[in-house]
Amino acid sequence: MKQQVIKELSTPEMKDRLVEQQQHLVKMKLSHAVSPIENPQTIKEQRRTIARLKTEIRKRELNESAN
Secondary structure: OOHHHHHOOHHHHHHHHHHHHHHHHHHHHHHHHHHHOOOOOOHHHHHHHHHHHHHHHHHHHHHHHHH
């Protein structure tokens, strides 16, 4: 998920998406441990997407508290 797409989401949508992405990452890691997935690079992309979501949520929290 690109940063531009993340910025367009509302905060509640972003938090929902974060939970979904984290659950998906856990499933991917488990399936990769059992039998290697076709493209292990997707795990790295998933972690980065989660980090982007967390960063944007934190930015919005700081902006709200500053105002």
